[in-house]
Amino acid sequence: MFKRTQEFGKQPTEVRETGHYQHEYVHDFVERWDDLIDWDGRAASEGSFFIDVLRNYGCKSVIDAATGTGFHSVQLLKAGFEVASVDGSPQMLAKAFDNARDRGMILSTVHSDWRWMSRDVVGRYDAIICLGNSFTHIFNEHDRRRTLAEFYSMLKHDGILILDQRNYDALLEGKSKPGHKYYYCGEGVSAAPEHIDEGLARFRYEFSDDGSTYHLNMFPLRRAYVQDLMHQVGFQSVSTYGDFQSSYREEDPDFFIHVAEKAYRPQDGNEGEDTPEPQ
Template sequence: MKHSLSLYQDFGPDPVACRETGHYQREYIEGFVNKWDELIDWESRAQSEGNFFINMLREHGARSVLDVATGTGFHSVRLIEAGFEVVSSDGSPEMLAKAFENARARGHILRTVQVDWRWLNRDIHDHYDAIICLGNSFTHLFSEHDRRKALAEFYATLKHDGLLILDQRNYDAILDVGYSGKHTYYYCGTHVSVSPEYVDEGLTRFRYTFPDHSTYHLNMYPLRKAYTRRLLQEVGFQQVDTYGDFQETYRDSEPDFFIHVAQKGYREPIS
């Protein structure tokens, strides 16, 4: 697998002007990827989210799952251990290499494919019962054209009654109220600092500081919840249910993350 030789993240002379979808590959350099699991903390993450995704997939009868934002492999490994057939993909070769290494250490061999979501069907030829796109990954897409293209590719890769589970940070709260970052559910590492360094309607620039004082950044597009739901519906998903930090009922400003569960299956219109 090809590795990036870059030792430092490069956002150019004006980092907050860096708003390009393809830039994420240069953000996930090897040094950052090797520290990512300090941020997640696999054991604490498993306890905090419980069996939410496993139960959701089982309730919809899913067996085959395409993990399109594998990262370091946390959800792929959990789903394999729960009995699902999983293919693990990511746009970052560094992340896929780390995921493969993490899975192998736990006795599993991941089926990995490096993909760009905008051309998913170029590299992924099978159809799946479910697709998961987790870890706030969808917010790496900076243009509406790219977001619609990616969702259309997801839709086409699902079987006729397939399910897409896509999450995002609560950018509504970040934009309108301010960042809280409780780290209760998603980022469970206790010694890693995560906070927005810059925020506007078109960019949230996050800073990640680790115990050894190393610092990395990610530039993300601040998706509003209603906008994401609308895109999912306009692409063709028949029903979209949105959870806040794994809860069905919540106040919009409270969750750190929203989880959209989008069903492809055709439903007769109500007359």
């Protein structure tokens, strides 16, 4: 039976474990997640960015590694992609399946831990997307490397990984306004950092209609660290966008989106020069 309440113990800011997200995405929080995401609002904010990137690279098959309640899996299916919908939370996958079915689609869902995803997902894919700030649920350095290595191994020789993260650099350096609303939030929902240090970003999610409050504990990944880690695992080129734009001031974006290429592409000293741009 799905749990209905979160469990962080007596010292919530000391909970810094990769697997703890299983206790954070409880039934009641998952049921409210689409109020937070606001599918229509998110679709308007993102536009066709991810679809354009995937098409520009000639991708046809995609692993949605952080399916959540199914938003991106549904968008990709509607756009004609072959999609494997993966998540480590059974509560999220169940909600995603229902959301897709309500829209006349059937998801191919896989419950899997990223660190051993090749054990659960068969084949090689043109692309893997890991969105919704999900990669920051990993607190352990070894687990991050292991996860990226799994992603790398499951891509075809010319595949790409699209991974996003909050702009934790701005939060850690005090350049983000307290209570700032992130681009995917629905009406009547706030998402703001309650505590942040170099090893933990604890976010508080409040729903005004019933006063319910939930938390997520995440690791505040710095942009340059993620880029470097991708290179170390084997990705040849990493291009980073700020809120879907290729040009930005470091402190401005809410989110960074990294597009990492597995294939080697000769370049004249300018990394990202040959990267296809979304339309």
